[in-house]
Amino acid sequence: MKLHLTHVAGLFLSASIAQAQQDPVLTIYTYDSFVTEWGPGPVVEAAFEATCACDLQFVGHGDGAALLARLQLEGARTDADIVLGLDTNLTAAAADTGLFAPHGLMPALDLPIAWDDATFLPYDWGYFAFVSDVTVPAPATFEALAQSDLSIVIQDPRSSTPGLGLVLWVKEAYGDRAPEIWEALADNIVTVTPGWSEAYGLFLEGEADAVLSYTTSPAYHLIAEGDGSKTSWTFEEGHYMQIEVAGVLQSSDVPDLARSFMAFMVSPGFQDEIAMTNWMYPAVTPESGLPGGFETLAVPGSALLLSGPAAREIRDEAITEWRNALSR
Amino acid sequence: MAQRPVPLAPGLPRWPGAIAAWLVLVLTLGTLCIVALRAGTGQWLGPADWAAVRFTVLQAAASSAVSVLVAIPVARALARRRFRGRSLLVTLMGAPFILPVIVAVLGLLAVFGRGGLLNGALSAIGLTEVSIYGFHGVVLAHVFFNLPLAVRLILQGWLSIPAERFRLAATLDLPPGRFLEWPMLRAVVPGIALAIFLICLTSFAVALILGGGPRATTVELAIYQALRFDFDLAGAARLAVLQFGICAIAAILAWTVTLPQAQGGGLDRVVQRWDGGRWSVVRDGAVLVAAACFLLLPLAMVVTRGLSGLADLPISIWPAALRSVLVAVLSTILCLGLALTLAMRWGGALAGLASTLPLAASGLVIGTGLFLIVHPLMNPARLALVVTALVNATMALPFAYRSIAPELARVEGDYGRLADSLGLRGWARLRWLIFPRLRRPIGFAAGLSAALSMGDLGVITLFATGGQETLPLAMYRLMGAYRMDAAAGVALVLLALSLLAFWLCDRGGRVDD
Numbered sequence: 001m002k003l004h005l006t007h008v009a010g011l012f013l014s015a016s017i018a019q020a021q022q023d024p025v026l027t028i029y030t031y032d033s034f035v036t037e038w039g040p041g042p043v044v045e046a047a048f049e050a051t052c053a054c055d056l057q058f059v060g061h062g063d064g065a066a067l068l069a070r071l072q073l074e075g076a077r078t079d080a081d082i083v084l085g086l087d088t089n090l091t092a093a094a095a096d097t098g099l100f101a102p103h104g105l106m107p108a109l110d111l112p113i114a115w116d117d118a119t120f121l122p123y124d125w126g127y128f129a130f131v132s133d134v135t136v137p138a139p140a141t142f143e144a145l146a147q148s149d150l151s152i153v154i155q156d157p158r159s160s161t162p163g164l165g166l167v168l169w170v171k172e173a174y175g176d177r178a179p180e181i182w183e184a185l186a187d188n189i190v191t192v193t194p195g196w197s198e199a200y201g202l203f204l205e206g207e208a209d210a211v212l213s214y215t216t217s218p219a220y221h222l223i224a225e226g227d228g229s230k231t232s233w234t235f236e237e238g239h240y241m242q243i244e245v246a247g248v249l250q251s252s253d254v255p256d257l258a259r260s261f262m263a264f265m266v267s268p269g270f271q272d273e274i275a276m277t278n279w280m281y282p283a284v285t286p287e288s289g290l291p292g293g294f295e296t297l298a299v300p301g302s303a304l305l306l307s308g309p310a311a312r313e314i315r316d317e318a319i320t321e322w323r324n325a326l327s328r
Numbered sequence: 329m330a331q332r333p334v335p336l337a338p339g340l341p342r343w344p345g346a347i348a349a350w351l352v353l354v355l356t357l358g359t360l361c362i363v364a365l366r367a368g369t370g371q372w373l374g375p376a377d378w379a380a381v382r383f384t385v386l387q388a389a390a391s392s393a394v395s396v397l398v399a400i401p402v403a404r405a406l407a408r409r410r411f412r413g414r415s416l417l418v419t420l421m422g423a424p425f426i427l428p429v430i431v432a433v434l435g436l437l438a439v440f441g442r443g444g445l446l447n448g449a450l451s452a453i454g455l456t457e458v459s460i461y462g463f464h465g466v467v468l469a470h471v472f473f474n475l476p477l478a479v480r481l482i483l484q485g486w487l488s489i490p491a492e493r494f495r496l497a498a499t500l501d502l503p504p505g506r507f508l509e510w511p512m513l514r515a516v517v518p519g520i521a522l523a524i525f526l527i528c529l530t531s532f533a534v535a536l537i538l539g540g541g542p543r544a545t546t547v548e549l550a551i552y553q554a555l556r557f558d559f560d561l562a563g564a565a566r567l568a569v570l571q572f573g574i575c576a577i578a579a580i581l582a583w584t585v586t587l588p589q590a591q592g593g594g595l596d597r598v599v600q601r602w603d604g605g606r607w608s609v610v611r612d613g614a615v616l617v618a619a620a621c622f623l624l625l626p627l628a629m630v631v632t633r634g635l636s637g638l639a640d641l642p643i644s645i646w647p648a649a650l651r652s653v654l655v656a657v658l659s660t661i662l663c664l665g666l667a668l669t670l671a672m673r674w675g676g677a678l679a680g681l682a683s684t685l686p687l688a689a690s691g692l693v694i695g696t697g698l699f700l701i702v703h704p705l706m707n708p709a710r711l712a713l714v715v716t717a718l719v720n721a722t723m724a725l726p727f728a729y730r731s732i733a734p735e736l737a738r739v740e741g742d743y744g745r746l747a748d749s750l751g752l753r754g755w756a757r758l759r760w761l762i763f764p765r766l767r768r769p770i771g772f773a774a775g776l777s778a779a780l781s782m783g784d785l786g787v788i789t790l791f792a793t794g795g796q797e798t799l800p801l802a803m804y805r806l807m808g809a810y811r812m813d814a815a816a817g818v819a820l821v822l823l824a825l826s827l828l829a830f831w832l833c834d835r836g837g838r839v840d841d
Contacts, residue, residue, distance in 0.1 A: 032804070033805065038811065039809060065557050068559070073703070077704070093559075151442070156542070156549075158549070158553040159552055190442065191461050191536075191538070192541045193537050196808070197430075200810070202434075202537075205437060206441075207441050221810075224810070320376075323542045326542045
């Protein structure tokens, strides 16, 4: 008990010390995996603090959706100056909160699509894809997958951002035929998990032939583990993209510092680190090119993406179709 | 159960119990009100919500029934047999209940999954493989989680039948099953079945993963979706009310079939049984071996996976482990305090309500409500560990209360008049009568709440910031960063710490074996 009281006291103390410091504090809300010791967080923090005479604090909150929910809970009273880690399927809802300010930047980006959002700025992107072992015969379309005996594990679109990405992918690729595709896929789907981690864990345990992840996932196994046995399936329909973005909050007490971080975010100090720490494509390709190993990744023939408002518009319908088809 | 508070332990103030009860009511119903107030009005439940309700109730009822039916023979076998390693087996069998969900699910899949041991064995002898995914998979996983709890609570019932009763039954040539065990089961089983029903009612990750798809949507998943994905506070509040409603109906049903038990005290002799012959020894042995395999094989897989991950453990998990232990200690103290003060009001409506509500409460709604209360006042991160301990204590309270309260009532029933005539009142009565006789349930309750708190990943996710992660949170973050091996290592550390905490407390409370 005594031990715990000292601990609680320590918490209060450290907070007051932080406030007493001279350097302005830049608080960035992001998702959990960004702030782990292998994520981009520590490197980015060190690099930015070397130039800004400030104290950069990353605060991890679950995944992209949890991040937005957290912000909505806190409203204008939030401590956050920047939110980093929303994707384009969430930006419409995020913009509607009225909590965000324009970033005021127009950097040249290396995205497969044009970017002109004045509120949110991308820092990395990737293609959703099914990841499997190289030994598994890869289907070339969703329909071929549905006709095969291959098993997949996917995430629930109601609780996971990749899960939502998949549902929008099928909807964007097949339109009104989406329910039919889901019904055909039903017997291939081993199970649906609440989040990406559980699905990827099940896949690595051998519960399914493939898992919904990213085309860049095999790069992790190849580069970090020296394991070249994973690949991703390239579908002829094209692949839905995930573009991860950051935005500055209107309520920030250090708006200039926040904007200078946004500029830093699309500069080499940040962008050169993202591929090997977040395992996604950087929004601005480094001058030295992508890290060795990324050239082995499958590149889809075409990129699919719904705009923020369009994604929000169609989301509920697409999820209901998914749910009805898989509930039979 | 009586309708009004029975005065237990005369001479002790009753207001701490009232405070404890109101604290729990605020944490469960109060937080729900806060969430509902923040929300505007919205539409009532849609067809998808009703489908979720149907599935939720069906799976919880099936899981609860199977858990209890399987637990009865296991508890009986444990109650009437003494063998080497029995106490270790009892402790180990408790492990699934305290494991973080995803760890247990991966362990189960390593045995029953597509590439698991069972299917490996089946295909080796040329039989068709079985799929764990579906309604039966959900029930299987819930039985895996809750069987240990049911066994322990029923076993306590068995051990509370005094040895003298069995002696008397044997002398009179009466079957102990009908005259001793059946009344005991009537008294304890409905409460245990209710508890398990309610635990399964609020499950979502297990149900979704093993249910194999959106058919297996539970109310709790719908609440999660409303809070985290749609930010629909009104929807979340409506669903939480619905969950409480189901809980109330189940509680009333359970209370109507529970019979109180009063059969007099004993002298704490070791139970000797004269019924049954060699056949019953064989049957008990088979039951124990089957239960041990079912519960321990998945755990063994967790351990095997974890051992290879130990080398990859990041240094940062040790502060996280320390934080988890601190939260567990604080949470255990709070939980025992709540349970003991409430147990003094045994039979009262307030105590009954406060000790049942947390089972039906959604951890997410509690967390969100607390957040809405705390956030305007101060940075919630400062309270992260304290709030986590408090919420964990509340969540463990129903089990602690169910373990302690009936024993307290029994002690008072058996020895109360004697103590009264001796003038043993107030603290002296606690010190000399109640605590010594409650050692076993208090130890069990402490162990359970410590272990449950250690493995919990609920409210901490809303409150903690980067530097405050606990062990389960660290594990999830490792999984999110592709570090599945390291995560398996953390799971092993977590399992070891939880079991150790449980064993230390439980051991301290068990005096007779």
